[in-house]
Amino acid sequence: MRTTHKLDLLVNAAQFDTCGYSSPRQKDTNSPLKYIYRAALPEGGSVCLFKVLLTNVCVNDCAYCVNQCGRDIPRSTFQPDELAGTFMELHQRRLAQGLFLSSGIGVNPNQTMEAMIKTVQILRSRHEYKGYVHLKILPGAKFDCVEEACRVANRVSLNMEAPTAHHMVKLSHKKDLFNDIVERMRWVKQLMVKDNKLVPSGQTTQFVVGAADEDDRDILRTTDALYHEIGLRRAYFSAFQPVSRSRLEGHPPTPLIREHRLYQVDWLLRVYGFPLREVELALDETDNLPLKKDPKLLIAQRQPWLFPVDVNTAGRDDLLRVPGIGPVSTDRIIRTRRDSRIDSLTQMQKMGVVTKRAAKYIWFQGMLEYEKQLAFLPEAEEEANTVNSLAVVLL
Template sequence: MDRVAKLKLLTRAAQYDLCAACGTQASRVRDEIGQWLYPALLPDGKRVTLLKVLQSNLCENNCLYCGNRRSRDVERSAFSPEELAAAFDELVRRNRAQGLFLSSAVWDSTSRTMEQMIATVELVRFKYQFRGYIHLKLLPGCEKAVVERAVQIADRVSVNLEAPNAERLQKLSGDKHFTQDLLQPLQSAKQFHTEGVGAKAGLTTQFVVGAAGESDLEILGTVAWLYQEYHLTRAYFSAFQRIPDTPLENLPATPPLREHRLYQSDFLLRHYGFSLQDLTFDPKGYLRTDVDPKMAWALRHPEYFPVEVNRASREQLLRIPGIGPRSAARILRARREKTLRDLEDLSALGIVSKRAAPFILLNGRRPPQQLALW
């Protein structure tokens, strides 16, 4: 198989991995030689195009949900480090890609596949002198020495947990051990990160949502724990999609709204000072779908409102529906200059004032819309 054919095959096979903060399939662009490239938002807010590719889609494992599983009859191939590094360098020189996301199936063993991936990144860094963004996936069961090298040469590393705990993972894969194979590499990456060894853009993970019967509470409980104990930078959620010729091909696909609510909750945990206890779950452990998680908290806590926008702390402002970290900062700045008196003052700051209206006081008075809504 020639290099272009391999690029087509192994970039298509990488589509289920979300940890590169890439856009959806629809937002991908196909260049004139047929390679798949992804727009992505980097941790520093810069927008770049990533080559997102697998070293190999040959896999010795047989995870139930996966399109690259051993038993599935699909075309297979693998890049040598030299081939892949040269292909990426060509894209960079033609200004088609500004970053690399490298993952892989587990070829004949984790150590051999990781060796190939590390060799690829070393060539990209040292032979081709690429200084841009590289996200490197750590495969299940990856050795500590390999993790150390990975965090030295990549900007970001990730381990896909796929499930929130060992019991749920068993329903998805008989090949991976939750603690030894997945948490252990995360633990090593955290240790090197804490010691200041590379990977400045941090550590991420991904969950397949809805394939193992897990609840939102189980997923977010694990996410909150990972933020605290493993210094995880962020988590990604991938709503389960049926893939033909896999054992889960008849399982219903997970509605995108469930994935969306998980992302909203995760955002509250990372940027709004919310804890797991602040999120509202039904008796089975699922988030509300009729309102977003922040509105659910506000409706559950009428005693907290109304909040006087002219005196509230940043933490209090962040509890008001319609006010996020940026708009809270704008309010705090604007308050130094003047008193905020009506909803127009808030709209002028880019705030969704209709949403905030039922929960606030402006200079001691309820906004007119609030009376109507209450």
């Protein structure tokens, strides 16, 4: 198979691995840009990644996956030096700044992982490439492979896909959630503790949301446990879309807004530092996040005794609980009030506060009458079509 055909196939098959909120590739073009994903960085800006599979041959049968065994699709495999050379060409043309390398499981996880590691070793030694590499660790890979992956990559990830072993059984007859995945995540953590220079960008995971009929409480509990017990840097959520000619072909797709709600509450857990029990206040009677309501607003509504907070004296954690106030505006409020009192909504608006949302939950001495009235207006509720406002954009 010619390299361009192979690239088309293996770049296209890699799109289901999530590594951040990537802009779509320029698919319908002859430009090599169609092989590049743009992913946003936590500190702002973005990076162009070459996201590709080593092979789309796979012995596993994950029911949500385009590469599952038994599907009659074209299959192909890169040789390590061929893939390393292809990446370097894109890198030298300044099209790709980093590599995201994942794979199906060709014959067994160890053999495929060895080829993936070899690819990165060729980049590091022969091509003297020192840039970013995100390397997928395959479920069931042996310790030596996990260790070497941690030595050569900036970030590694193992995809959980399902939040519990009970749900994993619905998705795969071959993968054991605890032995093949969680155990390997623990190894990564142990290796990072032993040598703090390994895997500087940490380890991540991904859930396929809705494929196993799990609820959001299942996903949140597992995600929170991974943050605390494995030291996971972050979780990604990918709304399930049925794959033709697969066991889940007739399963309904997951609405993108569910993925968005999960990212919102993940942000509350990971960035705002909300405890899990507080985040769970946003769940409805079916243990899912309501699709039509902003979860932070719901959490505030369910704890009315916390409000209003006095913006001139409240602690950081109290300010962060106000709908319409985020970490950046909280820091601005704290900095501003060191020198002068905050005494108007206009002033807060200039600090980035969404006052329409926050007014009902805050108070300051001298709050004007019209501002008090504003506080009693019905709250603005986020509409269900705001997926594009997603602010969770880490690589």
